[in-house]
Amino acid sequence: MKRYSLRGLKVVSLAVYFALMVFPLLWIAITSLKPQKDIFTYPIRYWPETLTWQNYADIIRVSKFQIYIANSLLVALTAALIVAVISVLSAYVMARFSFRGHGQVMLGFFLTQMLPGFISLGPLYMMMTRLDLVNTRFSLILMYTVGLIPFSTILLKGFFERIPKSLEEAAMIDGCSRLSALVRVILPVMMNGITATFIFAFVQNWNELFMAVMFIDNEALKTLPVAMNSFVMKFDIDWGAMSAGTMMSVIPTVVLFAIAQRYIVEGLTQGAVKG
Amino acid sequence: MNGRLSFLSRRRLAGSRNSSRKFIALSLLPAVLLVAVFTYYPFGRGIVMAFQNYTLFDLTNVRFIGFDNFKGIFSDPKFLDALTNSAYWVFLSLIFQFVIGLAIALMLNKRFRGRGLFQGFVFYPWALSGFLIGLIWKWLFNSQIGVINDLLLRTGLIDERIGFLSDPQWAMFSVIVANVWYGIAFFAIMLLAALQSVPSELYEAGSMDGAGGIRKLFNITLPYIMPTVLTTTLLRAIWIFNDPAIIYGLTNGGPAGKTHILSSLMLDRIMYGGDYGAASAIGLVMIGLLLLYTIFYLTVTKAGKLGDF
Numbered sequence: 001m002k003r004y005s006l007r008g009l010k011v012v013s014l015a016v017y018f019a020l021m022v023f024p025l026l027w028i029a030i031t032s033l034k035p036q037k038d039i040f041t042y043p044i045r046y047w048p049e050t051l052t053w054q055n056y057a058d059i060i061r062v063s064k065f066q067i068y069i070a071n072s073l074l075v076a077l078t079a080a081l082i083v084a085v086i087s088v089l090s091a092y093v094m095a096r097f098s099f100r101g102h103g104q105v106m107l108g109f110f111l112t113q114m115l116p117g118f119i120s121l122g123p124l125y126m127m128m129t130r131l132d133l134v135n136t137r138f139s140l141i142l143m144y145t146v147g148l149i150p151f152s153t154i155l156l157k158g159f160f161e162r163i164p165k166s167l168e169e170a171a172m173i174d175g176c177s178r179l180s181a182l183v184r185v186i187l188p189v190m191m192n193g194i195t196a197t198f199i200f201a202f203v204q205n206w207n208e209l210f211m212a213v214m215f216i217d218n219e220a221l222k223t224l225p226v227a228m229n230s231f232v233m234k235f236d237i238d239w240g241a242m243s244a245g246t247m248m249s250v251i252p253t254v255v256l257f258a259i260a261q262r263y264i265v266e267g268l269t270q271g272a273v274k275g
Numbered sequence: 276m277n278g279r280l281s282f283l284s285r286r287r288l289a290g291s292r293n294s295s296r297k298f299i300a301l302s303l304l305p306a307v308l309l310v311a312v313f314t315y316y317p318f319g320r321g322i323v324m325a326f327q328n329y330t331l332f333d334l335t336n337v338r339f340i341g342f343d344n345f346k347g348i349f350s351d352p353k354f355l356d357a358l359t360n361s362a363y364w365v366f367l368s369l370i371f372q373f374v375i376g377l378a379i380a381l382m383l384n385k386r387f388r389g390r391g392l393f394q395g396f397v398f399y400p401w402a403l404s405g406f407l408i409g410l411i412w413k414w415l416f417n418s419q420i421g422v423i424n425d426l427l428l429r430t431g432l433i434d435e436r437i438g439f440l441s442d443p444q445w446a447m448f449s450v451i452v453a454n455v456w457y458g459i460a461f462f463a464i465m466l467l468a469a470l471q472s473v474p475s476e477l478y479e480a481g482s483m484d485g486a487g488g489i490r491k492l493f494n495i496t497l498p499y500i501m502p503t504v505l506t507t508t509l510l511r512a513i514w515i516f517n518d519p520a521i522i523y524g525l526t527n528g529g530p531a532g533k534t535h536i537l538s539s540l541m542l543d544r545i546m547y548g549g550d551y552g553a554a555s556a557i558g559l560v561m562i563g564l565l566l567l568y569t570i571f572y573l574t575v576t577k578a579g580k581l582g583d584f
Contacts, residue, residue: 006488010382014393017379021397024411024456027422031414044425090306093299105307112314113510114565116517118542119321119558120314122329122551127317146313149306178298207404209520210542225406232410232524239414246410250403257402258395265464 025250032056032243039240055244063241065248067220068227075137075223076205079144083152083201084194090149091156092182096165109150117147118210125214139215140223144205152197155267159193160186196263203253224249324555331549344556353532353540354557360447361536361564364454365516371455373508376462381492383463384470398460405457409524412453416440416525440526443533450525450534457521462507469503470496505576512572513565537561 031039032055034048059065094106124143125134133139163186171181187194209225216222222230228245328340348354379397383390400408415423416439427433439449473496481491497504519539522528528535528543535543537557544554 013378014382017375018393018397020456021400021459024415025399027415028411040420042420044420044422086305086309089302093302097295097299099296099299105303108307108310108315112310114513114517114569115318116538116541116558116561116565117314117318118517118519118538118545119555120317121321121542121545122324122331122554123317123320124313126320127313143313146309149310150314153306178295203402207407209404209406209523210546213546225404228407228410242410243414246407249407253402254399257399261394261398261401261464265468 028243028246031239032247034240036240055240056248059241059244059248063227063231063245064219065224065227065245068222068224069248071137071221072206072224075140075144076202079141079148079205080198080201082141082145083148084198086145087149087152087156087197088182088187088194091153092160092186094153095157095160109153112150113154121210121214124211128215134215135218135221136215137221140205140208140212143211143215144201144208147208148201148204152201155197155200155264156193158267159190163189192263193267196260196267199256199260200264203256206249206253321551321555322559324551325559327552329550329552329555331551340552344552345560348553348556348560353535354537356532357535357537357540357557360534361516361538363447364451364536365512367451368454368458368515369508369512371451372458372511373462373504375455376459377466379459379463380466380470381496383467398464400457401460401464403457405518405520406524408453408457409521409526412449412456412521413440413525416449441530443530446526446530446534450522453525454515454521458511458515461511465503465507466500469500473499509569509572509576512568516561516565516568537564 030046030048033051033053034045035050035052035054038045038048038050094102128134128139133142167189168176168178168181168185171185172178176184207225208223209229212223212226213229216226224245228242228249231242231245325344326339326341327337328343329337383394403411415421418424418436418438418441421439423439424433424436428436437445439445477495477499478491481495486494516536517538519536519542522534522536522539523542526534528539532540538561541554541557541561544550544557
């Protein structure tokens with residue numbers, strides 16, 4: 001009897017949790033599909049009588065969202081690719097070799113995750129001005145790459161450490177160089193880890209707002225978050241368009257994260273769980 | 276035959292020591308160089324700015340002014356508000372994120388049909404940016420046609436609409452609710468992974484000793500996942516403290532600066548005032564607090580138990 005009620009409690013709790021998590025985004029989705037006049041009718045219509053794609057059509061026709069999506073894709077993909085390449089190399093070295101300065105480099109990477117990074121925002125803007133990179137997509141590709149190298153290195157180091165050393169040693173005895181052993185023998189084995197890192201980096205880049213707001217104010221170069229930010233300032237009241245913009249911003253990352261979640265967690269937790 | 280092979284391989288590996296050193300240097304160079312030049316250099320530059328008169332609109336008048344920026348922020352009531360708000364923000368967000376996250380992890384620990392699908396649906400806030408989460412909750416909390424007010428009115432829990440974001444009494448509560456909603460997934464995911472690694476023999480031994488569910492939880496499960504608990508709460512507190520994105524999206528510090536925390540106030544000084552000196556001074560105060568917190572935390576919890584993650 002007691003066992004039974006405990007199970008009931010669990011089912012109810014999980015159902016409540018499910019509703020609380022799903023509802024906010026569902027409500028944005030519903031709002032984005034309502035005709036303009038239904039959004040402001042009172043009492044609130046929880047299920048609209050007519051569904052329309054009008055809000056989506058508007059933000060594409062009027063606000064040119066396809067430009068921002070293209071910019072976001074370009075910046076996020078390029079930076080994620082570069083991060084993957086650079087971090088595979090640094091993580092491999094950190095996982096496999098001990099050398100003077102190893103601990104300091106690791107600490108240097110860890111600290112970037114702990115320090116209040118916005119202290120650098122002002123100085124970075126001055127640097128970008130001096131390098132003539134303000135209002136270029138390159139400035140974002142550069143900064144997103146830099147921002148994700150430490151975390152990606154830590155993540156990938158964990159994956160490398162789980163692959164036995166003997167694997168590449170065997171390849172090297174067979175005459176492979178260190179680099180070709182890495183590329184031909186080890187990388188194929190840890191494709192999961194690399195994919196997870198790449199997706200994590202892509203999602204972070206896709207979502208980044210503050211540097212993009214600082215460095216970009218040219219309409220043609222804005223990324224999706226910057227466009228949403230200007231949107232909030234311009235049409236604070238237009239919740240239909242805002243919801244449509246939000247949906248277009250979150251769908252790609254939610255789908256990607258659902259795919260990669262398992263591997264990211266695997267990479268993140270194995271150090272902590274081992275204790 | 277065997278000896279010959281191992282001799283050969285040893286020679287090959289030893290001979291590669293020099294090339295090994297080159298390989299290490301070349302592989303690390305891009306990562307270390309980029310982080311040094313574009314993370315640590317501007318960071319150091321930012322710290323120096325805390326002692327300078329450095330405003331974007333007065334760049335011809337950059338000079339050292341000692342502790343004037345600190346005097347300035349400490350006499351600003353907004354800064355003092357942000358200081359107390361930061362404490363509430365970190366403490367309340369962390370407690371609720373952790374407790375709910377742990378409860379969810381415990382409930383998901385035993386395999387059941389549809390568990391994977393369930394996780395796919397409830398853990399998605401991980402993939403959203405703090406800014407968008409702020410916007411989403413801004414719509415939910417809307418005082419005129421917001422759905423939260425509507426539900427509370429319909430169920431008769433309130434008689435009058437609440438200005439969740441415009442009423443200074445409520446605003447800080449509202450941003451913390453959004454932050455809790457965002458952060459539960461982090462703890463649920465991390466703690467679930469830790470729970471899955473508890474060896475089942477421990478539970479079997481516990482059952483043989485006649486331990487019930489509650490006793491197993493406190494005597495077996497929690498001690499076993501303690502390293503993960505300590506690491507995640509330490510890191511999460513620091514991230515919550517540093518991250519202004521939800522507040523930026525939800526209230527932008529309003530009403531009248533009542534929901535600023537230190538990091539959002541620092542961001543505000545950079546983006547709207549262009550006062551890099553004052554922003555850096557706030558940042559230095561934050562670093563000081565982070566140091567104190569970390570030392571305190573590690574002393575109280577005895578760092579030895581922390582996982583290396």
